[in-house]
Amino acid sequence: MNIKKKNRNLGELSTASLPDIVFMLLFFFMVTTVMRDEEPAIQIDKPTAMNVDEIEQKDLSAVLWIGYRSEDPIPSIHLDGQLIQASDLGRMVEEKRAQLPERLAPKFTVILKADKHLNMEMITDVKQRLREVNALKIQYSTEIADFPA
Amino acid sequence: MRTHTRSPQQISAGSMADIAFLLLVFFLVTTTLGSEIGLIRKLPPAIESTGEIIRRNVLEIRVNSDDKLLIAGEYVRLNELKNIAKLFIENPEGRSDLPEKKMVYVPELGEVPISRQVISLQNDLKTSYGMYVSIQDILAEAYAELRDEYALQVFDMSMEELETAGHADKIKAIRTVYPMRISEAEPNS
Numbered sequence: 001m002n003i004k005k006k007n008r009n010l011g012e013l014s015t016a017s018l019p020d021i022v023f024m025l026l027f028f029f030m031v032t033t034v035m036r037d038e039e040p041a042i043q044i045d046k047p048t049a050m051n052v053d054e055i056e057q058k059d060l061s062a063v064l065w066i067g068y069r070s071e072d073p074i075p076s077i078h079l080d081g082q083l084i085q086a087s088d089l090g091r092m093v094e095e096k097r098a099q100l101p102e103r104l105a106p107k108f109t110v111i112l113k114a115d116k117h118l119n120m121e122m123i124t125d126v127k128q129r130l131r132e133v134n135a136l137k138i139q140y141s142t143e144i145a146d147f148p149a
Numbered sequence: 150m151r152t153h154t155r156s157p158q159q160i161s162a163g164s165m166a167d168i169a170f171l172l173l174v175f176f177l178v179t180t181t182l183g184s185e186i187g188l189i190r191k192l193p194p195a196i197e198s199t200g201e202i203i204r205r206n207v208l209e210i211r212v213n214s215d216d217k218l219l220i221a222g223e224y225v226r227l228n229e230l231k232n233i234a235k236l237f238i239e240n241p242e243g244r245s246d247l248p249e250k251k252m253v254y255v256p257e258l259g260e261v262p263i264s265r266q267v268i269s270l271q272n273d274l275k276t277s278y279g280m281y282v283s284i285q286d287i288l289a290e291a292y293a294e295l296r297d298e299y300a301l302q303v304f305d306m307s308m309e310e311l312e313t314a315g316h317a318d319k320i321k322a323i324r325t326v327y328p329m330r331i332s333e334a335e336p337n338s
Contacts, residue, residue, distance in 0.1 A: 019165040019169055026169050026176065047283065048283075055185040120278060138191075140187050140282050
């Protein structure tokens, strides 16, 4: 084989605009980002629905996970990634709402991420507790149903 | 004041890219682009107003512990629900056993009859959450279809077209005519 040293006088590739490109990307992500929620270690099989709405401001919401942890026959409740008891639910939700500025408090939404195999008993209990603390705006979190072909 | 003599030396921008990349990677990792979708509902206040309930204005839907639907005490299949709900909400023939209508002034539309419908959704403790959400979904579809039909009739545009065209006040008017009133009653066990 004939290995020859090539003439390297092509000149260096200018990287001067690289920071600009990267900064542009960076700003995009900074503006669009919403911090990833801590997801609890429970498996949730969400129900499906087609006529869904989207939460516009995720930072004005609290997420309630209701589902089964592995090997545990009783469903557990997590509020924003933290395992809680049903009896504490009202108080904790109230605290979450109190963290918002007063003007935004009416927009506070509780997102219910519950397993579709659960009984309504659990869901109704949660709903009653939310009513008690006047957190009335809720969202039943769903997956988009596959369109029938 | 004297202007400083400008140093001819340039600040090296070579590490700028590295810093930006580092930040970029951080935001890439922590970001969620997926949006929260689902059915947004409003729960009734803890102290429910005990206003007079007129029977004809309420469609009672019950989902029992076997996930079976009962409307006015009769079993109904899931695929029939939407049309029953639509008929109930709209009451096109002005039947006396379906909701009464009241003339209301709505901006953009003028005086229009608005049905005083309420859909009461009751469930048992053993009803599955999946079924409950499906029914909520079907009811939402009934409202959405009625709104669409009405929008086409009065504005010659569907709700989606109105939204793309930015007619927020028209959308609001349509929603006033067909307000979603689903009462999530407490379950009787």
